[in-house]
Every structure is written in structure tokens, then in C-alpha cells.
Amino acid sequence: MKAFVFDLDDTLLNREKRVGDKTRNALIEIAKAGSKIIFATSRPERAVNRFIDKELLSLVTLITLNGAILREASTHISRYSNLGKKAIK
Numbered sequence: 001m002k003a004f005v006f007d008l009d010d011t012l013l014n015r016e017k018r019v020g021d022k023t024r025n026a027l028i029e030i031a032k033a034g035s036k037i038i039f040a041t042s043r044p045e046r047a048v049n050r051f052i053d054k055e056l057l058s059l060v061t062l063i064t065l066n067g068a069i070l071r072e073a074s075t076h077i078s079r080y081s082n083l084g085k086k087a088i089k
Helices: 008-012 021-032 045-051
Strands: 003-007 036-040 061-064 069-072 075-079
Touching (some): 003 008, 021 036, 045 061
Parallel strands (some): 003 036
Antiparallel strands (some): 061 069
């Protein structure tokens, strides 16, 4: 399986802190073709929700807080503390 990983700031987001239409359409086509799309950021998920629309978020794996939280297709998968990467439920 192919995967594409994108940072948000200065990579995926434009100057208005939005995903442009051309980029958004390309990402949707990539997902439809069966490749995994991953957005990785140091931001918390609540901040990402302001920049990325719900349809696009439903197609991607989201890694937030520098890898502390992983969410795939709107489903919370795991959360790690900074202390020894011990899982928190």
C-alpha cells in the first residue's frame, strides 16, 4: 500500500491556512485510488479541525501533537503520554 504524508504549515495549507481546491481534489483522488493519506502536525486536533474540512478529514489518518495522538478516519486509535510512550485509555 502506498502512503502519502503531509505536514500542514507551509506544505499542505496555503497562506489563508486552507487547503486549496486543486490540492483538495488531488487528495480525494489519491484516497479513492486506495492510497493512505496521513496529515502530521504538532498542532492539536481541535486546531486541525479549523483548517481541514470534515470530508477531507474523514479520508485521512491524522497524527497530532508531534505523534502523541493518532486518529484514523474519525476514529480515535491511541493516545500516548510523554512519559515512556505508555498508552492511556
